[in-house]
Amino acid sequence: MKYLDEYRDPAAAVRLLDEIRRVSTRCWTLMEVCGGQTHSLLRHGIAAELEGTVELIHGPGCPVCVTDQADIDFACQLAKRSDVIVTSFGDMLRVPGSQGSLLEARARGGEVKIVYSPLDAVELARRHPEKQVVFFAVGFETTAPATALAVMQAAQDQLANFSLIVSHVRVQPAMESLVESPEHRVQAFLAAGHVCTVMGYESYDQFVERYQLPVVVTGFEPLDLLEGILACVRQLEAGETRLENCYSRAVQLAGNQSAQDLVQEVYQIADCRWRGFGFIPSGGLSLQEKWQQFDARVRFPDCGLPVIANSECRSYEVMTGQIKPPECPRFGKQCTPETPLGAPMVSSEGACAAYYRYAGV
Amino acid sequence: MCLGIPGQLVRWIEREGVFSQAEIEFDGVRRVVHMACVTEAEVGDYILVHAGIAINRIDEREAQRIFETLAEWGDDEGWHGTPPDGGGDRP
Amino acid sequence: MENQQQNMTGSWQLNCPVSIPAETDCVTLAHGEGGRLSRKLIQERIISALKNEFLETADDAARLPRLEGPLALTTDSFVVSPLFFPGGDIGSLAIYGTVNDLAVNGARPLWLTLSLILEEGFPLVVLDRVLLSLAEAARSTAVKIVAGDTKVVPRGAADGLFINTAGAGELIEPVPPGPAFLKEGDELVVSGPIGQHGMAVLAAREQLQFDPLPQSDCGSLLNSVTQLRERIGDRICCLRDATRGGVAAVLQEWAESSGLTLSIDERAIPVTSGVRGMSELLGLDPLHIANEGTMLIAVREGAGQEAVSVLQSLSETADARVIGSVKTRGLVPVTVKRTLGPEQPLHDPLGSPLPRIC
Numbered sequence: 001m002k003y004l005d006e007y008r009d010p011a012a013a014v015r016l017l018d019e020i021r022r023v024s025t026r027c028w029t030l031m032e033v034c035g036g037q038t039h040s041l042l043r044h045g046i047a048a049e050l051e052g053t054v055e056l057i058h059g060p061g062c063p064v065c066v067t068d069q070a071d072i073d074f075a076c077q078l079a080k081r082s083d084v085i086v087t088s089f090g091d092m093l094r095v096p097g098s099q100g101s102l103l104e105a106r107a108r109g110g111e112v113k114i115v116y117s118p119l120d121a122v123e124l125a126r127r128h129p130e131k132q133v134v135f136f137a138v139g140f141e142t143t144a145p146a147t148a149l150a151v152m153q154a155a156q157d158q159l160a161n162f163s164l165i166v167s168h169v170r171v172q173p174a175m176e177s178l179v180e181s182p183e184h185r186v187q188a189f190l191a192a193g194h195v196c197t198v199m200g201y202e203s204y205d206q207f208v209e210r211y212q213l214p215v216v217v218t219g220f221e222p223l224d225l226l227e228g229i230l231a232c233v234r235q236l237e238a239g240e241t242r243l244e245n246c247y248s249r250a251v252q253l254a255g256n257q258s259a260q261d262l263v264q265e266v267y268q269i270a271d272c273r274w275r276g277f278g279f280i281p282s283g284g285l286s287l288q289e290k291w292q293q294f295d296a297r298v299r300f301p302d303c304g305l306p307v308i309a310n311s312e313c314r315s316y317e318v319m320t321g322q323i324k325p326p327e328c329p330r331f332g333k334q335c336t337p338e339t340p341l342g343a344p345m346v347s348s349e350g351a352c353a354a355y356y357r358y359a360g361v
Numbered sequence: 362m363c364l365g366i367p368g369q370l371v372r373w374i375e376r377e378g379v380f381s382q383a384e385i386e387f388d389g390v391r392r393v394v395h396m397a398c399v400t401e402a403e404v405g406d407y408i409l410v411h412a413g414i415a416i417n418r419i420d421e422r423e424a425q426r427i428f429e430t431l432a433e434w435g436d437d438e439g440w441h442g443t444p445p446d447g448g449g450d451r452p
Numbered sequence: 453m454e455n456q457q458q459n460m461t462g463s464w465q466l467n468c469p470v471s472i473p474a475e476t477d478c479v480t481l482a483h484g485e486g487g488r489l490s491r492k493l494i495q496e497r498i499i500s501a502l503k504n505e506f507l508e509t510a511d512d513a514a515r516l517p518r519l520e521g522p523l524a525l526t527t528d529s530f531v532v533s534p535l536f537f538p539g540g541d542i543g544s545l546a547i548y549g550t551v552n553d554l555a556v557n558g559a560r561p562l563w564l565t566l567s568l569i570l571e572e573g574f575p576l577v578v579l580d581r582v583l584l585s586l587a588e589a590a591r592s593t594a595v596k597i598v599a600g601d602t603k604v605v606p607r608g609a610a611d612g613l614f615i616n617t618a619g620a621g622e623l624i625e626p627v628p629p630g631p632a633f634l635k636e637g638d639e640l641v642v643s644g645p646i647g648q649h650g651m652a653v654l655a656a657r658e659q660l661q662f663d664p665l666p667q668s669d670c671g672s673l674l675n676s677v678t679q680l681r682e683r684i685g686d687r688i689c690c691l692r693d694a695t696r697g698g699v700a701a702v703l704q705e706w707a708e709s710s711g712l713t714l715s716i717d718e719r720a721i722p723v724t725s726g727v728r729g730m731s732e733l734l735g736l737d738p739l740h741i742a743n744e745g746t747m748l749i750a751v752r753e754g755a756g757q758e759a760v761s762v763l764q765s766l767s768e769t770a771d772a773r774v775i776g777s778v779k780t781r782g783l784v785p786v787t788v789k790r791t792l793g794p795e796q797p798l799h800d801p802l803g804s805p806l807p808r809i810c
Contacts, residue, residue: 001367001387001388001728001729001732002367002369002407003367003407003419003424004366004367004732006428007427008790008791009791010791010792011459012427012431013791013792014792015431015434019389019434027374034810035363036363036364036810037363037808039810042796043790043796044787044790044791044792045790045791045792045793045795045796046791046792048792048793048795048796049792049793062363062810063810064808064809064810069667080413089412089689089807089808089809090734090807090808090809091806091807091808091809091810093806094806113658114658114806114807114809115658116412116413116658117395117412117413117414118412118413119395119413119414120413120659120661139412139809139810140363140810142363142365142411142416143411143412143809145397145398145414145416145725146395146411146412146413146414147393148568149380149397149414150377152379153380156380170478177434192363193363193365194363194365194409194411194416195363197365197409197416197417198416220363220365222791222792223427224427227427248420248426249419249421249423249424249426250365250409250417250419250420251425252417255400256399256416256417258397258399258400259397259398262379262397262398266387282406330581333694337396357799363809363810364733364735364808364809366732366733368733372501373782386729387729387730387732387733388663388725388726388728388729388732389724389725389726389728389729390662390663390666390725390726390729390730390733391662391663391664392660392661392662392663393661400705410733411809412809
């Protein structure tokens with residue numbers, strides 16, 4: 001496939017890898033922000049090849065993993081109602097809340113459907129006027145334009161049976177929260193490429209300035225990741241801290257204005273609870289007042305559950321690189337991939353899940 | 362949340378307004394994609410698609426950059442340049 | 453029983469202005485209760501579709517001729533949703549699945565049993581379509597359905613139609629020794645493009661709105677297994693149709709049985725362009741996606757290419773490839789070479805693959 005295969009060329013990857021090894025005089029610690037990048041780094045063997053040259057701390061991960069358990073519980077609660085179809089992306093269905101996952105809710109008789117696009121959930125609502133269709137809107141800024149468009153489509157079609165559980169999270173406040181921690185060990189960031197496709201990367205100027213850390217906008221294919229890593233290492237070796245864009249085929253400085261307009265039309269910035277991180281000021285999005293009729297929490301006020309917080313999870317320390325997963329007292333005991341307490345155990349690419357899988361092999 | 366895949370714009374279905382749509386091909390399968398954010402794209406362009414909506418047009422010029430850099434480095438490590446047009450594109 | 457039922461129906465009709473049609477157009481609980489409707493269903497729809505000398509006696513057990521070699525016996529239940537998908541349906545699946553299980557285990561498939569579990573309200577025309585497809589699949593693989601059973605469960609207790617088939621066949625020597633006898637250096641061959649069945653069913657079931665819909669590989673492996681065994685029979689170690697969990701699950705099982713590491717090269721694995729496009733778009737790995745007419749074969753060192761040429765000479769396995777080999781046990785049981793380095797672990801699939809967006 002064009003724009004995928006050539007960026008997976010093994011020979012070119014080896015060439016970039018050699019260059020990274022050539023320019024680094026010591027082992028640098030980088031964080032890739034997006035779970036999609038983590039997935040690719042592991043899948044294509046890049047993380048393993050770089051061992052000893054670059055330490056990669058897997059960042060906040062994917063938004064699916066950081067989705068607050070209270071939101072998952074709410075979705076499961078709605079799925080129990082016979083008049084409701086809960087829809088979401090496939091990877092969201094497996095993530096457990098405090099009382100099971102949406103897949104388990106489906107097993108117990110709830111109607112839960114996978115959709116590829118939030119717009120497909122709107123289509124489902126149109127076809128099922130007798131049901132309430134709820135879309136569980138998770139995702140970083142990359143996904144927010146799609147769910148905003150879904151809300152606008154539902155309004156245009158005057159659908160009274162479509163609503164959202166808004167669980168969108170914003171990347172930059174989480175990065176700030178990480179580097180505010182005095183113990184963090186991150187020396188440079190690979191910024192999440194597709195978040196920047198939508199949002200642009202101007203806003204990282206202040207971040208770089210304030211925290212004196214290089215930020216390199218990076219894509220997801222092997223050559224993209226290696227190029228981003230090389231750019232970070234070069235800056236670190238030269239003692240520079242700059243903002244760079246290594247994903248220019250998909251990211252422009254100001255991002256995609258039409259996509260930002262969609263998001264601004266529908267959402268507003270809100271404080272948000274991240275699984276494993278806790279409360280992050282301005283860490284998420286919520287529906288604006290004028291779109292409230294599409295808020296599932298407004299439509300189903302009786303379905304909320306008391307929040308059961310997992311204060312035992314030390315994923316914040318794992319993500320800031322203070323402890324390795326096996327150093328957590330819950331690791332492998334109360335907390336396993338089947339019964340995860342926090343984000344890095346939820347996702348199969350999460351640091352804790354990866355350690356769990358290979359421990360003892 | 363970041364699975365964004367490039368596909369080729371085959372046909373515009375509706376080009377006006379926020380609910381504009383086009384048919385995009387991903388290596389043999391086609392799907393209708395919402396185009397509200399990439400209205401300037403033309404048939405034949407490669408479009409980055411996430412969760413059913415287009416989020417950008419691939420900049421063909423910029424896409425060459427890494428291969429030009431690699432070409433400048435030379436192929437002394439055994440690498441022989443594969444420019445983007447040569448890689449896996451189907452007629 | 454039959455009289456009682458007719459009487460009850462008759463007396464009820466006297467008091468009721470609504471007449472019961474003599475022929476209902478869907479399955480009712482009465483179809484499963486052993487009376488006239490049961491017999492009618494079995495005789496006029498099932499036996500007439502599948503007819504052979506064993507079924508015509510309509511006894512409760514089939515009496516089968518003596519075989520020379522030992523017997524292989526297998527059973528499988530089929531619960532696919534939707535019942536019809538691009539490239540196949542539950543009927544052909546129920547035959548090919550069991551035939552393939554016998555074939556890859558070294559047997560010549562001969563006789564199958566067929567159990568239908570029908571949900572009340574299931575349209576009879578749809579049942580006819582399934583039976584037609586089932587009969588055609590049985591004919592094409594020269595197996596006979598020699599015994600069967602039909603049950604009807606109340607609405608909601610099943611999803612339309614469930615099928616169980618059991619199959620018996622005669623083991624043909626030399627029987628491949630099996631994965632416990634894998635050796636370092638053995639070569640791994642896949643018989644065709646992977647992931648087609650799982651993708652076809654996923655796209656159809658979740659209405660993912662792809663066009664064209666990917667086609668299932670649902671089909672018989674009997675011919676390709678037979679040809680392969682005739683040509684290089686003594687050098688085949690094991691064969692397996694890569695159904696649920698895909699090629700990855702078979703590799704994991706073989707690695708476990710043998711205590712060795714199985715190593716494959718992603719770039720050597722055939723994938724159709726539709727499956728490739730869908731996999732990228734949905735974030736799925738074709739190695740984890742189910743097949744229903746594609747197998748993995750382990751042959752002794754040096755026989756890989758020969759196995760591939762045998763398979764490639766047949767239209768149904770024209771895309772066969774050598775995809776890897778068996779190595780000494782390393783850190784992980786199954787490794788895949790994708791872009792860099794050979795030592796990336798290939799995970800066992802966790803549950804059914806779900807499309808992801810991150």
